[in-house]
Amino acid sequence: QQQVRQSPQSLTVWEGETAILNCSYEDSTFNYFPWYQQFPGEGPALLISISSVSDKKEDGRFTIFFNKREKKLSLHITDSQPGDSATYFCAAGGPSSFSKLVFGQGTSLSVVP
Amino acid sequence: AQTIHQWPVAEIKAVGSPLSLGCTIKGKSSPNLYWYWQATGGTLQQLFYSITVGQVESVVQLNLSASRPKDDQFILSTEKLLLSHSGFYLCAWSFWGGGAETLYFGSGTRLTVL
Numbered sequence: 010q011q012q013v014r015q016s017p018q019s020l021t022v023w024e025g026e027t028a029i030l031n032c033s034y035e036d037s038t039f040n041y042f043p044w045y046q047q048f049p050g051e052g053p054a055l056l057i058s059i060s061s062v063s064d065k066k067e068d069g070r071f072t073i074f075f076n077k078r079e080k081k082l083s084l085h086i087t088d089s090q091p092g093d094s095a096t097y098f099c100a101a102g103g104p105s106s107f108s109k110l111v112f113g114q115g116t117s118l119s120v121v122p
Numbered sequence: 123a124q125t126i127h128q129w130p131v132a133e134i135k136a137v138g139s140p141l142s143l144g145c146t147i148k149g150k151s152s153p154n155l156y157w158y159w160q161a162t163g164g165t166l167q168q169l170f171y172s173i174t175v176g177q178v179e180s181v182v183q184l185n186l187s188a189s190r191p192k193d194d195q196f197i198l199s200t201e202k203l204l205l206s207h208s209g210f211y212l213c214a215w216s217f218w219g220g221g222a223e224t225l226y227f228g229s230g231t232r233l234t235v236l
Contacts, residue, residue: 041222052212052227053166060222098166102223109181110225112166 012036013101015113023121028086030116032099035080039101043110044073044084047096056097057084089120124149128213128228135203135235143198143231145213153215155196156225157188160210172196208235 012035022028032042040061045053059066059073059082066073072085086093099113125148135141147153157169170188172178178188185204189197196213213228 043222043224045225045227050230050232052214052230054227055224058222058224109168109171110223114165115163117163 012111013099013113015097015099015116017116018114019117019119021119021121022089024089024091026089028089028093028118028120030084030086030097030099030118031081032083032113033079033081034101034111036101036103036111037080038103039111041102042073042075042082043100043102044071045098045100045112047098047115053098086118089118091120091122094118094120124153124215124226126213126215126226126228128211128231130231131229132232133234135233137205137235138202141198141200141203141207141233143211143213143233145196145198145228147194147196147215150194150215150217152193154218154223155190156214156216157196157198158212158214158227159184160212160230162209164209166212170198203235205235208233 014033016031043058044056046056047053057068057071059075064075070087075082096115096117098115100110102110127146129144155172158166159169160166168181170178172190175190175193186200211231214225216223216225
């Protein structure tokens with residue numbers, strides 16, 4: 010059962026445009042949603058995260074929008090740069106400290122100069 | 123600052139041969155440790171986790187085993203590799219704070235089974 014879904018699978022934007030990456034989940038007990046950025050040949054790194062008590066989280070050019078009722082969230086990358094080209098994973102976690110993070114399939118982002 | 127080191131960086135192994143991958147965490151006492159597997163272009167699948175020395179929990183069955191011989195060391199192994207074991211293996215530690223658990227990944231080991 011795939012509990013976290015991401016779309017699109019791949020996305021290409023021009024430098025300076027806003028990239029929008031989507032994520033949805035099924036389990037209503039999930040209350041923590043981190044996004045990880047992974048460059049080829051490297052391990053993923055935490056980019057930005059949001060808890061279910063917020064509907065928006067901003068960090069520089071990266072913003073998460075969260076809709077708890079629809080169980081959807083999106084990552085907006087404004088003024089996209091070629092260095093943002095990477096795979097982005099949405100994940101969802103539960104309320105306990107040993108909850109297993111469930112990862113989506115990832116969105117491969119390419120930013121064209 | 124915490125550092126996580128994985129070894130080797132890459133391995134090419136034959137089907138049926140044994141495997142041992144390692145991970146060391148420095149700068150963090152008694153960390154929660156994890157092994158993840160990632161197929162090429164795929165998602166991250168948690169394999170094992172450990173909250174203390176000598177204790178390892180299996181999440182999925184992939185004919186792999188894990189051990190935690192020291193507080194800062196996590197080992198992934200198998201006696202007989204399968205073609206399906208090919209992929210990217212990631213060790214991670216987690217930090218619990220602010221009501222959430224954050225994972226920090228190592229740089230991974232690329233395994234090719236021929």
